[in-house]
Amino acid sequence: MILRHIISQSLPSNMLSLLLLLSTTVFVMAADFDCHVATGGMNWDLTPLKSTQTLTRTRESPPTTMVDELRFKLCKDLKSMKGVPDDEQCESGTRACLRTTNKKTSLDDRVIAVIPIASTSILEPEYAKLDSPKGLSLTFHGSPYPSSSEDSQSIKFSLLCADAAEEPKFVSYENGTAHVEWSTPSACGSQDGESPQEDDEDTPADGGGGDSDEKPTQSVGSGLGFFFLVLILAFAAYLVLGAYYNYSTYGARGVDLIPHRDFWREVPYMLQDVVSHLCSTVRPRQSSRGGYIAV
Template identity: 70%
Template sequence: MIFQHFIPQSLPSNLLSLLVLLSSTVLVTAEDFDCHYVSTGGSKWDLTPLKGSHTVSRTRDSPPTTMVDELRFNLCKNLKPMHGVSDDEQCPTGTRACLRKINKKSESTDRVIAVIPVASTSDIEPVLSQLDSPKGLSLTFSGSRYPSSSDALQFINFSLFCADDADPKADPTFVSYENGVVRVDWSSPAACALPDDQPPPQTPPQAPPEDEDDEDTPADEGGGESDAKPAKRGSGLGFFFLVLLLAFATYFILGAYYNYSTYGARGVDLIPHRDFWREVPYMLQDVVSHLCSTVRPQRSTRGGYIAV
């Protein structure tokens, strides 16, 4: 249908067979594809149990080294960057499926010899088709050209097989990578079509971002009073002291200017009401002494006579 007008005769037979398969399936845009509600051929699926990042690999011996094909993918969202891995050794942002070829040799550092974005959001063009034997769903994503200077398009095909008794968290299987096509098999209850009388699953509410997680926030210990009120009281007290400090600063600045402009005062004579501030320490000393003399007899009072 859609591919029959531009399939070149020089394409490998495996890729031709894949394109013929795609020509009889339903194509949707990346925006239309939603893991929460996938529909084709009159059937519908809920693929939310398969969400998240998954990593599968296969190992091939090539003495004296070993080749590891490492595939990372996410059916529903873009892959997050890998921590501790340089940008040139991982796929760019906006990749749904990334294939890395790693060469391993004993007593040598692993070498990443190829990084292939086999599915990119900008080129994804999801293709859905219903599987009959065994029952399930075929899902194909497309990627960019690799290398970028060639005409070799990349694809990844997921064969999701219905398995009622399978572990919901069972890992997918890396089947092959040939002629730019990655094949992955995955048995899961999520690959079983939903009953006709079951309504489409609703999109669950979005969880808060990880960096906004407030699990470490202590719970309220009061009788249901919000923490916002103590914060406001603290802010009001701080504002009071700020105003008081500004008032004192204004008093000393204006007083010093008055003494300077009126009396030509210099040095400590600039302090307004200088004699009063000199007496403040003595006044405080008298207050403390009076308080001590008032409290001391009460602490030492006891039965008997008091010395006069």
């Protein structure tokens, strides 16, 4: 508590703001969809479906033809398409994008609509187990299109259990919702408790109790390592940005480049005071009544 009070009183407000911003970013990243789903007593690992998929459908509208191109990526954001103008493709942070191109003989193709159907910032994934046929229903959400509209965009995946993988199908796009049907073994899933048994096959049979005790420890260790990595990166960013600010604003050189140099000089003394206070608190007080003194 004392150290926390010292830090809150001594650290500059801009550094505290930077650390709070980075910690918030970490929590957002941790809550992001990672292609692992658990619902209805079943578990699904969708990482085999992580590649970018491009589906098309053609609609005749004489004298022109409409071509709808649906690009999506389940586990990560879509990458920008090379050679395509920025205004003819979805912006970064998009999971599913729908482009409509108007084609007419003797005329150049025209992109008449670019719709971000699902965005990572508001993905809000929804899951539901499918019983007949067996599989998983997965829905991603996006912003309203156009921006003046009240209806948000979304894409619904019907992932159907199959012995062999098939190409996904662009079923429909109605009322702002795209529907994709995909038959794949990854949609079969496994019941709760089956995955740990499969992992034990690759490990020595030294007893189930030992393995179950080690897995949570590894998970905690990994989380702590990631936390300290973020702190180190935040501190490095603070030093680099602070040094650049001192250089560009005050023309500082050498040691003067260190941001808030006077504060960092006082850190060892503050720690020494904290340790001394803790030691004096823990050390038992000597009794003033130690016995009689011979006269």
